[in-house]
Amino acid sequence: MLRFLLRRSVSTLLVLLVLSAVVFLLFYATPGDPAILACGKGCDGERLAVVRHKLGTDLPLWQQYWHFLQGLVAGRDYDAGTDVTHCAAPCFGYSFQTDQPVLGMITSRLPVDVSLTLGAMVIWLVVGVGTGVLSALRRGGITERLLTGLTLAGMSTPVFLIGLLLMMLCCSWLGWLPFPQYVPFGDDPAAWASNLVLPWLSLALITAAAYARMTRSSMLETLAEDHIRTGRAYGLSERRVVTGHALRGALTPVITLLAIDVGGMLGGATLTESVFGFDGLGRLLVDSVNHIDLPVVVGVTLFAAFFIVLANAVADVLYAVADPRVALA
């Protein structure tokens, strides 16, 4: 287990390092000068040069990257005009456009995506896996056809449409819920939940379908395996066969899917955030790309990548738990 963790940590660091270099390079291939945007309309040559120097974009690319790496390891100083602020390591730099420390911008938005993802995950797992198991057991029946149809409809509807429809129904017509607005869990847990119900549902409805279909096919496959037949031959009840043996085996591909989804969503669920007006990492990334804000783009990308790597490592551990044939090495 220790070796597994060590190897994973080293490979994660390498992946993130390469990724940050790639983002720096890509940034230079894309058009647009962040200094022009920061400087405003009618900014002329001399003023622009001063602003560009202030942002540090007048330096060669490798130097900018070197400063970035230095900041991560040793921190950096930042001139706020009236005084100099020290940005302690790991310093992801300061935004070109908002002048805020990037790490602070990311950590202030992270709770939004954690709340969105974890809540939605519970719903889509219950709905998705439940539907999948039921469909597998009632194969060919009306229940299965109904469930397949419903999940397919959920999967093929864009999240902004579901989001707008839910808001119209629950907020405008029925007035059951407020128009969602993110409330931190620490401020008011009840308001946090009631404001998140609709985003959770929207996100879960579009995601659950994939889980239902995955669980169903995997379940059918497992039910046809030898050890299930043996179990039945030993006279185990159908319930024990399904929940105790078949489901456990059928969950391996579901865990893979879950790792990809959760890892991806923690790094930002852009469309859901946009429809409900939540300030999460997804919106931050889109905004910073539009505003040619390199430090923020690099920061969010690294965080998003980190979550995906982390989620996959967790999935590997879970494999071993779910399937005794898998061992961590």
Added chain:
Amino acid sequence: MSKSRALYAATGVALLSSLAVACGSGGGGSGKAGAKAFDPKDYQGGTLTVLNHRDQGHFDPARQYTSGGGKIPTLVFRTLTTRDHTTGGPAGAKPVPDLATDTGTPSDGAKTWTYHLKPGLKYEDGTPIKAQDVKYGIERSFAPELPGGAPYLRDWLIGGESYQGPYQGKELDSIQVPDDRTIVFHLRKPEGDFPYLATATQFAPVPRAKDTGVNYEKHPISSGPYKVVSNDQGKTIVLDRNPYWSKRVDDQRLAGPDKIVVQSGLDQSVINQRLAASTGADSRAITTDTDIDASVLAKLNGPQGLAKRVATGYFGETWYLAFNTKVKPFDNQKVREAISYAVDRQSVINAIGGTAVAKPATTFLPDQKAFGYTPYDYFPGGTAGDPAKAKQALAEAGYPNGITITLDHTTTAGTGSGPEAATAVQEALKKAGITVRLHASEENDYAEKTQKPATEPGLFLQSWGADWPSGGPFLAPVFDGRQILKDGGNFNASQLNDPKVNAEIDAINQITDPAAAAARWGKLDADLGKRALTVPLYHPIYKRLFGKDVTNTYVSQWNGLYDLSRISVK
């Protein structure tokens, strides 16, 4: 990016959300009419919510562009002068005194402007506002740490071109403060429009002791009716009453609501849905940046009376086809005339959202008196274009068999420089034998390319908006030959450098009477129009919903938005 997403989201649910509008307004809000007759002049109380799509950006008076976006800065920052808040008519386009006792006393042929502060002015912490603080506020805007402001101060004040702000210990000597209540500005050349410039947020006082550089925007010190309680990077801003402000020292703002909450980053179709439904706190909500969409438009005259809850305003802005006369064949005036005849303004307007949101333009100046609007249409194509006249002009230009040109546009859908508008131009010109190849660029790239003479394309879609309602800031950046900026930020797209035009601009800038200046600007615009240096396409119209318990909404003629400083909530 967000714009296009909002657009397809809006089209997708237009029908459905119109249903929501129909059912929502019956839901009732918690707002109730008071027992007494409602009078916005002495009504105080409640919370006004502002639901916006774009965020407020840097809430630092040094970093706002002119008077700042969305009408919120004027609630916190009082300036030497301000636009007339008390009326929604054409008079609202005039500057009036705010912190100062008058709109400024010119001397030395409008090269020197003197202001005196009103007595008894205080900040939110009770300390008195001094003329030195106004000087310091302007000096800050020169610091490279705080970019974003308009270029006028750098161009107009003596020494402004090389001054780098107060953080290196230097002062700007062209601003003098003989005593605590007097401030004098020394300009490079006569500027009759100085009272307009003095409405910009850079003219708000900043106490040096409270300046925290780039962090000042988290809690800028208020001189206006509201102080900042919290500011989350311009996204969510909460304003509360400033106890040291009163109507006794401010005759421009009513400041009805006790509290104002600005929420931004909202989806535009959601903003319209919420304002149309107008339930709960949304009944006391407005938006300062989101126009009504197709779903609201369809229900406007329906039984729920949405039409009564729409404020219509005009911002002085012109969208046009820009010619670079240094690029062939646009150096040939007859070619430019042919394109002017051929353009179908109605199809361009349809492409960006229809007659509800735009009206056709044949003059470069917006059609408002304050700009000096003088009607002309030298190359009349009606609203639909005149291909026959265009062909004739093209033949006179030496292209009897037609011509192939390239039109540059952005990839941002639904805007005046987007692919839809470009296609509308392309189709109209085709009828006149002009084949148009389209060339699209991403927005930032487009701005950089079109605003640098070395990379400027021959023909592209462009807009110019008023920094204040006067002809000067509308015509000078676009037609003054000395404002061709080689390093970028150039808006003189035609690259016209005519000594006569430059001299006339200088002459009008010396006029300190706005009405007299307006007439001369109008005449200059009409003269420039004969040269077909641009093809004006349309002026935008703003149409915005407000909640059903919001009263005293009227639209400022300065920028087409309703005036937050005069609004009340029931």
